Amino acid sequence: MSSTLYRLGLSAARSPWKVLGTWFAIILLAAAGALTLGKGLDDAFSIPGTESQEGLDSLATRFPQLGGTGGQMIFVSEDGSPITAHEDQIIKAMDRAREVEGVETATNPFDKDMPGEKSEDGTAIIANIQLDPELDAVPKETLNGLTDIVDDTTHTSNGLHAYIGGQVTMTPEMGMSIMEVLGVIAALIVLSIVFRAVRSAFIPIVTAITGLIVSMIVMFMGTSIFTISSATPTLALMLGLAVGIDYSLFIVSRHLDQLRSGLDPYESIARATATSGSAVIFAGLTVVIALVGLFITGIPFITVMGVVSAVAVACNVLAALTLLPAILGLFGEKIRPKRQRQRTAQQASDPSTRAARTPLLERWVRAAIRFPLVTIIVVTVGLGAVAIPFKDLELALPDQGTEDPGSYGREAYDIVAEKFGAGHNATIMLTADIINTKDPLGVMDELERNVLAIDGVDSVQIATPNMGADMGVVVLRPTEGPTSELTKNVVDTLRTDAPQWEKDLGISDIKVTGATAVAIDIADRLDKALLPFTIFVVGLSLVLLAMVFRSIWVPLKAAVGFLLSAGAAFGVTSMVFTYGWGADLLQAKATGPVIAFLPIMTLGVLFGLAMDYEVFLVTRMREEYMHTRDARQAIIKGFTASAPVVIAAAAIMIFIFAGFVPGSMYMIQPIALSLAVGVFVDAFVVRMTLVPAVLALLGDRAWRFPAVLDRLLPHLDVEGEGLGIALEHREWTAANGASALRLRDVEIPRVSGRGTLGPLSGALAPGSITLLASEDADARASALALFSARLEPSTGTLFVHDRQVPGETGAAQAHVELYPEGRGGTCGQALVRERDTRIVVIESLSDLLEAGDTALDRLELLASHGTTIVIGVDALTEGFAERLRDPARVEVLPLAHLVTDHTDPLPLHTDAEAYA
Numbered sequence: 014m015s016s017t018l019y020r021l022g023l024s025a026a027r028s029p030w031k032v033l034g035t036w037f038a039i040i041l042l043a044a045a046g047a048l049t050l051g052k053g054l055d056d057a058f059s060i061p062g063t064e065s066q067e068g069l070d071s072l073a074t075r076f077p078q079l080g081g082t083g084g085q086m087i088f089v090s091e092d093g094s095p096i097t098a099h100e101d102q103i104i105k106a107m108d109r110a111r112e113v114e115g116v117e118t119a120t121n122p123f124d125k126d127m128p129g130e131k132s133e134d135g136t137a138i139i140a141n142i143q144l145d146p147e148l149d150a151v152p153k154e155t156l157n158g159l160t161d162i163v164d165d166t167t168h169t170s171n172g173l174h175a176y177i178g179g180q181v182t183m184t185p186e187m188g189m190s191i192m193e194v195l196g197v198i199a200a201l202i203v204l205s206i207v208f209r210a211v212r213s214a215f216i217p218i219v220t221a222i223t224g225l226i227v228s229m230i231v232m233f234m235g236t237s238i239f240t241i242s243s244a245t246p247t248l249a250l251m252l253g254l255a256v257g258i259d260y261s262l263f264i265v266s267r268h269l270d271q272l273r274s275g276l277d278p279y280e281s282i283a284r285a286t287a288t289s290g291s292a293v294i295f296a297g298l299t300v301v302i303a304l305v306g307l308f309i310t311g312i313p314f315i316t317v318m319g320v321v322s323a324v325a326v327a328c329n330v331l332a333a334l335t336l337l338p339a340i341l342g343l344f345g346e347k348i349r350p351k352r353q354r355q356r357t358a359q360q361a362s363d364p365s366t367r368a369a370r371t372p373l374l375e376r377w378v379r380a381a382i383r384f385p386l387v388t389i390i391v392v393t394v395g396l397g398a399v400a401i402p403f404k405d406l407e408l409a410l411p412d413q414g415t416e417d418p419g420s421y422g423r424e425a426y427d428i429v430a431e432k433f434g435a436g437h438n439a440t441i442m443l444t445a446d447i448i449n450t451k452d453p454l455g456v457m458d459e460l461e462r463n464v465l466a467i468d469g470v471d472s473v474q475i476a477t478p479n480m481g482a483d484m485g486v487v488v489l490r491p492t493e494g495p496t497s498e499l500t501k502n503v504v505d506t507l508r509t510d511a512p513q514w515e516k517d518l519g520i521s522d523i524k525v526t527g528a529t530a531v532a533i534d535i536a537d538r539l540d541k542a543l544l545p546f547t548i549f550v551v552g553l554s555l556v557l558l559a560m561v562f563r564s565i566w567v568p569l570k571a572a573v574g575f576l577l578s579a580g581a582a583f584g585v586t587s588m589v590f591t592y593g594w595g596a597d598l599l600q601a602k603a604t605g606p607v608i609a610f611l612p613i614m615t616l617g618v619l620f621g622l623a624m625d626y627e628v629f630l631v632t633r634m635r636e637e638y639m640h641t642r643d644a645r646q647a648i649i650k651g652f653t654a655s656a657p658v659v660i661a662a663a664a665i666m667i668f669i670f671a672g673f674v675p676g677s678m679y680m681i682q683p684i685a686l687s688l689a690v691g692v693f694v695d696a697f698v699v700r701m702t703l704v705p706a707v708l709a710l711l712g713d714r715a716w717r718f719p720a721v722l723d724r725l726l727p728h729l730d731v732e733g734e735g736l737g738i739a740l741e742h743r744e745w746t747a748a749n750g751a752s753a754l755r756l757r758d759v760e761i762p763r764v765s766g767r768g769t770l771g772p773l774s775g776a777l778a779p780g781s782i783t784l785l786a787s788e789d790a791d792a793r794a795s796a797l798a799l800f801s802a803r804l805e806p807s808t809g810t811l812f813v814h815d816r817q818v819p820g821e822t823g824a825a826q827a828h829v830e831l832y833p834e835g836r837g838g839t840c841g842q843a844l845v846r847e848r849d850t851r852i853v854v855i856e857s858l859s860d861l862l863e864a865g866d867t868a869l870d871r872l873e874l875l876a877s878h879g880t881t882i883v884i885g886v887d888a889l890t891e892g893f894a895e896r897l898r899d900p901a902r903v904e905v906l907p908l909a910h911l912v913t914d915h916t917d918p919l920p921l922h923t924d925a926e927a928y929a
Contacts, residue, residue, distance in 0.1 A: 015287040016739040016817045017824070018294075018334065022286025025335050026279050026342030036223060036336055043230040050237040060312055063534040064508070068444045068526025076444075076479040076486055083143045084179030086110065086163065087425055088122075089432065090136040092172040097123075097135075102170040107140055109162050115155035118143045130433065130474065137432040142181060151181050160421060178413060178425025180528070196672025200258050200665040207262070207661040208269060213348055216265055220337045221257025224329035228253055231328075232321050244608075244680040245318045247673070251685060252618060253325030255669040256300060259625070259662040260333040263289040266658050268341060269348070278345045282338045287736040290334050292628055297330035299557060300621025306549050307617060310542040312535060315610050319617065326621075378652040381702050382645065382709035389710065392703045393577065396694065400580030402587035408540060409496040409606035410532035412438065416679070430494070436471045439495035442527035443487040443507060445520045453478040456518050457485045463514055464489050469503040485520070488527075495529045496606040504533050536609040546613050550620045551575070560726045561628060562635055563718040570707045571631075574699040575623045579616055581698075582691030586611070586683050599686065600675035607683040614684055619691040622666065626700040629662075630655050634708065635716065644712045648705050656701060663696030738810050739817055752776040752812065753852055753881035754800055759809035761799050765791045772809060773799075779851075782872070782882040782903050784858070784893070793885050794856070800883050801831040801854040814851050828852055834860065834885070851880060858886040858893060866896070873897055 025032045060066050088103050090096050096103075100123055110119035122129025122140040130139045142159070144151065159177055166175040197218060204214035232246060267289040271281040304326070307319030341348065381388050413422035429437050443464065450456045461476035464487055474488040491500045504525055511523035551572045558568035586607065588594045593604045634651030638644060670692065673685035708715050746752065760771035770792055777783055785800070787793040798804035802813050802825035811818040813825035834856035853875065855861055861868055861884060876882055886893070897903065 015291050015736040016821055018290045019283045019287035019736055019739060021334060022290065022338040023279060023283035025286075025338035026282040029339035029342040032335055032339035036227075036332075040223075040227060040230065043227060043234065047230045047233040050234055060531060060535050060538060062311070063531075063538070064524050065526045065530035065534045068442065068524035069531065071444060071484070071524070072442070072486070072526065075481070075484045083141065084159075084177060084181030085425065085429075086119075086140045086142060086159075087176040087178065087428055087432075088138050088140070088166075089174045089176070089428060090172060091174050093136060094172060095135045096131065096138045099170060099173045102166060102173055103138070103140070106162050106166045106175060110142060110159060113155055113158035113162070115145050115152055116142060116159075117145045130437075132432040134432075137428070139429070139433070139437075142179070144181060156181060163421070176425040176428050177421050178429065179422075182413070182420075182422035182425070194672075196669045197254070199668035199672070203661055203664045203668065204258075204262065207266065207657070210348070212344070213265060213269065216337065216340055216344075217258045217261030219340065220261045220332045221254055221329055223336055224257045224332035225250060225253045225325060227332075228321075228325035228328040231324055235321070239317050240314060241317055241321065242314050244678060245314075245321050247678065247681050248318060248614070248684065249322045249325040251670065251673045251681070251688075252300075252304075252322050253329050255666045256297070256326050256622075257329030257332065258665050258669070260293045260297065260329060261337050262662055262665065263293055263629070263658060264333055264337055265341070266661075272346075272348070278348075279342065282341045284736065286334060286338050287739075292625075292632075293330060293333050295557075295561070295628060296621065296625040297326055299553070299624045300326045300618065302553060303550055303617035303620045306546065306553075307613060309546045309549060310539055310610070310613060312538055312610075315539070315613070318610075318614070322618075374653045374656050375649060377701070378649055378656075378705050381705045382648060385706040385710040388702060388706035392698060392706070396577040396581045396698065399694075400577075400584040402585075402592065403580055403583040405591050406583060406587040407496070407591065407606035408536050408609040408611065410535055410609055412495050412532070434471060434490070434492065435494035435497070436491040436500070439491050439493070439497070439500050439529045440474070440527055441489050441491065441500075441504065441507070441525065441529050443489065444522075444524045444526060445485045445487075445515075446483065446522040447478060447485045447520050448483040449521070450519050453482045453485065456520060457487070459518060460485065460487055460514065460520075463510070464507070467503060467506050467510070469493070469499045469506075491529075495532060500529065501533055504530050532609075539609045539613060543612050543616075547616060550616055554620060554624060556726075557624065558627065559718075559722065562631060562716075563723060564635075564716055565718065565722075566707075566711050566715045567631060570704065571624070571627045574627075574703055575620060575695070577703075578623060578691050578695035578699050579619055581694045582615060582619065582687040583612065585690040586687040589686060590683050599682075601679075601682060603679060608680045611683050611687060615687045615691060618688055619695065622692055623695045623700070626659050626663065626696050627704070629659050630700055630704065631708075638716055642713075644715065645709060648708050652701070652705055659696060659700065663692055666692045666696075742810075742812055742815065742817070746815070749776070751779055753779045753781070753814060754883075755812040756799075757810050757812075759799070759806045759811055761795055761804055761806055763791050763795045764798055764804065765795075767791070769807065770795050771806075774809075777881055777883070779881055780876050780879045782876050782884070782897075784884050784886045784903065786886045786907050788887055790887070793887070797831075797854055797856055797883065797885050801829045801852070802826045803831065829854060832856060832860065853880055853882050855882070855884045858884050862893070862896075869896055870898075 086106065088096060088099065088106075090099060104121055104123065107119045107121050110116055113119075118141075120127055120129065120141050122138045129141070131137065144155065159181060163175040163177045166173065201211075201214050201218060204217060205211050208214050228249060229246060232241060232249065235241060264285050268281050268285040271284060272278065276284070301323040304319040304323040308316045310316065413426040416423040416426070426438055443460070445460065447453050447456055457476045457478055461473050464470055464473055464476075469491050471490045471492040474490060476485070476487045478485045491497070491503045493499045507525045511525070515521055515523055554572050554575060555568040558571050559565065562568070589596055589599060590601060590604055590607050593601075596604050630652065632651075633655040634647050637650045638647035641647060667689050670685045670689035674682055674689065742755065742757075745755070755776040756773045758771075759773040760769050761773075762769055773796075785793060785796055787796075795804065799806070799811060800813075802811070802816075802818050802822055805811075805819045805822060811825075814828045816825040816828065818825045828851045830853050832853070832855045853872075861872070872882060893903065
């Protein structure tokens with residue numbers, strides 16, 4: 014992977030305008046698609062497969078008057094006079110409401126047949142509004158028309174105040190504020206300090222914003238297929254901006270370090286992309302997997318939120334790997350100020366000037382590992398104590414009580430709770446199939462009495478059959494609000510008693526539904542999905558980190574640390590949104606239950622970020638340990654070398670996430686706070702304090718890995734280790750010339766599974782015809798499979814036209830055409846059609862000879878144009894070279910002496926006499 018990224022970074026740096034033009038074209042095309050196909054955001058939460066959703070679907074078809082989007086106009090007498098004194102103004106307002114486009118019904122609350130609900134003191138009344146059921150969302154024109162009526166009524170009527178609430182006021186909008194901009198400014202300041210240049214600091218922000226623009230446009234295109242809520246773009250924006258800046262920071266930081274060492278700018282860009290870019294891909298992949306893993310919840314809008322956020326992260330990974338190298342290529346040497354170059358030259362001549370840069374970090378890590386057991390206990394107990402309030406964190410979906418103070422929906426919610434009771438904001442519906450009853454009205458009266466007998470039910474608004482008398486609906490009001498535990502108990506009791514009511518009343522298919530029931534069902538589904546999702550995330554971290562670090566203890570320690578960070582994040586969130594500590598300071602819209610998907614969303618995102626810090630810190634420690642075998646010094650050196658970048662990355666994350674707390678929508682506020690706290694705890698407390706202490710306590714045992722797992726798990730090159738091999742190959746090519754195939758200390762498993770072959774070292778030149786000769790058919794087949802990149806080395810490296818195997822196996826195979834043994838004359842026919850393949854591997858010379866002279870002529874023609882030919886032969890085959898026009902072109906590679914116990918590397922011989 015690092016070799017591919019090296020070429021990608023070098024190409025982007027040398028052709029920056031092509032890359033910039035490509036990104037610009039992508040933005041234009043995607044924007045055109047979004048404007049053409051996009052349908053807009055929609056906050057209609059649904060949860061297929063649940064009773065509440067099935068009830069809503071049934072209402073929409075069988076009782077449309079109660080299905081679809083509805084709302085209320087609440088009229089309040091401000092001077093304390095009876096609301097009936099304002100009857101004329103209220104009837105006039107409702108008449109106007111019926112004329113608004115998109116409104117299906119607007120009831121007269123003084124109608125004797127369908128009266129509106131009055132408050133106990135007689136100073137307020139509720140009138141219901143129902144929109145056209147054909148509408149997927151509330152049009153802005155409809156909402157504006159209704160709010161104009163409310164405003165006019167309030168301003169022109171003496172002593173009467175009108176409010177509008179319910180679903181009609183819930184028009185989806187992206188929640189943004191000036192605080193997000195301040196977060197970006199704070200990130201710019203951090204980058205300026207890290208890079209010591211404002212110019213360099215702008216580059217990560219530009220690439221992150223570009224990646225966000227593309228992802229947001231793609232999201233709006235997706236609204237033509239998926240229902241995307243208003244919280245989705247805000248969440249994707251927050252995550253994409255944070256990780257986008259961080260990923261670019263890693264690459265730019267490596268680039269500047271390499272420039273200080275005197276590396277050529279283009280070469281530095283390529284190497285930074287290959288090394289830090291590999292880690293960026295791993296980091297981005299972990300975040301994407303965790304976000305896409307939200308499908309475990311089984312809730313469509315949560316899954317869509319995860320996918321959209323994953324797209325934002327993926328776009329920023331692509332921007333960091335392509336757009337960033339192009340921008341760096343445009344700057345070249347100009348990216349460094351002159352003062353910095355002078356300081357770099359001084360540090361190069363006097364190494365002692367560099368030692369003073371990290372004394373604080375070295376003191377920190379030495380203090381952490383001096384008494385590692387004490388550090389572990391203090392950190393674990395401290396984070397455990399912070400996590401205790403998590404037990405009191407209540408989860409629910411947002412209602413209008415969490416909207417911005419002063420908004421239409423929030424004002425209506427508050428006045429209804431004040432005048433009519435909190436339960437009037439938590440309407441619950443009970444639907445039943447009554448087609449088999451002969452007395453639908455009597456059955457509905459009896460069902461109403463049963464409902465009123467339940468503890469926690471305040472009143473029943475209506476209990477009536479539909480026009481066809483095949484469905485009955487009971488609309489009830491609980492005594493408490495929609496997020497109250499008592500209201501949840503009412504829903505549970507209704508569902509528990511429903512089977513007995515069906516039996517007693519001769520009805521069927523009773524369902525508890527309505528917005529309140531849907532919200533309770535979603536919260537319950539999310540609560541049940543939390544444990545499986547946590548197992549998924551932690552299990553994924555164990556496997557990925559085991560592949561990276563080849564260790565058992567490092568992944569275990571990382572997973573435990575991640576859980577501690579998450580617990581502390583949830584604990585602080587509960588302190589603010591449940592206990593109310595600091596809620597005013599953070600401008601929390603409301604206290605009480607937080608958004609139900611907070612734990613799952615926070616776990617998914619924090620997991621990816623925690624793995625980022627783990628990789629950047631511990632990889633450097635492992636590298637030092639492999640060189641010195643001194644576990645303690647490896648911790649100190651690795652920490653001091655990598656901690657500055659991690660500190661900067663974490664600081665940027667914290668500023669970005671914290672910027673989304675004040676002023677943002679309520680759904681985002683607790684998520685942003687939990688992520689800001691989680692990143693702070695994970696980076697500074699867990700990764701930079703607990704991790705060094707655990708590694709110090711384990712010593713050499715931290716880096717041991719069972720041989721069985723080492724063979725089973727693939728190797729991940731997250732720090733660009735393969736780049737060193739690629740650079741060595743480039744130097745070798747410069748000294749020895751181009752090669753079609755080159756092997757360096759290669760050992761391979763035999764295709765039969767019996768033993769190994771090698772080690773092999775050597776090269777084949779482009780345009781050569783090589784006979785791979787051996788009486789051992791197994792050894793010959795194994796070597797040919799290796800040369801065609803169909804078999805990867807167990808040790809060593811194979812280069813196929815400069816593509817590294819393993820690492821770029823797919824690209825290597827694309828350059829090779831393999832003709833299996835037994836094709837006979839068809840081998841020659843295929844060979845005649847061969848055009849641009851750079852390497853041709855023929856398993857059997859007999860097949861080629863059977864094809865006749867035409868195939869041999871074609872073989873020589875291909876070789877003369879640079880195609881490398883490798884042919885498998887046994888020791889009895891003779892006379893092949895004499896049948897060619899240029900016998901000197903044929904070279905022979907004997908494999909007779911390659912055995913598993915061979916200790917010295919054998920060169921690839923090209924001596925025809927050895928074969929003869």
